[in-house]
Amino acid sequence: MTLIPYPQGLGYGRVTGTLVDGLQDGTDSDKAPDLDGAAGLTVVFRPTAPVIRFKGEPPLTVLPRTVKVKVGADGVLRSEDGAPGVVLLATDGPLIDPSEWVWEVEITGRRDLDIAPFYMALPKDTTVDLSPAARPGLRRPAIDAGCRGWLPAWGPWRAPRSSWD
Numbered sequence: 001m002t003l004i005p006y007p008q009g010l011g012y013g014r015v016t017g018t019l020v021d022g023l024q025d026g027t028d029s030d031k032a033p034d035l036d037g038a039a040g041l042t043v044v045f046r047p048t049a050p051v052i053r054f055k056g057e058p059p060l061t062v063l064p065r066t067v068k069v070k071v072g073a074d075g076v077l078r079s080e081d082g083a084p085g086v087v088l089l090a091t092d093g094p095l096i097d098p099s100e101w102v103w104e105v106e107i108t109g110r111r112d113l114d115i116a117p118f119y120m121a122l123p124k125d126t127t128v129d130l131s132p133a134a135r136p137g138l139r140r141p142a143i144d145a146g147c148r149g150w151l152p153a154w155g156p157w158r159a160p161r162s163s164w165d
Helices: none
Strands: 011-014 020-023 034-037 042-046 052-053 059-060 067-070 085-088 101-109 118-119 126-131
Touching: 042 085, 067 085
Parallel strands: 011 126
Antiparallel strands: 011 085, 020 034, 042 067, 042 101, 052 059, 101 118
């Protein structure tokens, strides 16, 4: 892989997050429920823009790719180098077309998870935490035999996709 210099104006941001399992109170000294890092989970970021035109210098056609990030033993979302958070393409900016798009976020890795994917913007030069972006209480829709394996779109930004993707 040959990396090219990242052009000024394309923009990027950082996504952080801590995911924990809420457990019953254990043998520790307090009487509060225990929290344990949700190790082993994967947070998947899918771009809703299949192509981004960068109108700066040099002009580029950016093909954003799906990014998968592991959750560490402490529950912290960590990049490949182990640093907290992950740096992704920004979803806004005057030099990109489309000028506003979003990331679809899905949390996977355990059979008992039933969390619906959600969408988040990542403005240029910002850090966004997953907690406020996640939509609490939403579960995946039930799929019946008449659905033929398709899930409804979870926002106006993406056409329906197969549940087998």
